[in-house]
Amino acid sequence: AAAGGGASGLPRPRVPLVCADIVRPFPMSIEFEGIPEYQAFMLALQRQAGRRDPNALAAAEACPADENAPFLEILPVDASHRPVQTRIAFDHEAEVLLIDTVGDILTECTRYRVMLHLKGDQKFAELVTGIQSTDR
Structure with a gap:
């Protein structure tokens, strides 16, 4: 059996x-190379940030900034934009990742390289955007 996700067709x-800033007209998700990368990313994030409730980002705003708090860096696909850095938390009830902003660099149906910055470590993944929804 092939190890990893992409090569095996899974x-x-x-x-x-x-x-949290504004609703985008297309779905967004963080995609991982395989299950080991997914598990490492999520475990590292939850270990460092703790499990968060739906008000996680609001609660973080009320507290003084923690320089050790994990943050996500979104790398643009071209040189005309700067990378975007944003706080990140996991909402275990909704099973979604919560971030403050993606700036103005995202467009639909595109893949962006992202780095999760942790205290003394970095994890890599891709931010994937979907097709713009037409039903309103």
């Missing part, structure tokens, strides 16, 4: 992404 693990 779908890559994904976690839906919800942005």
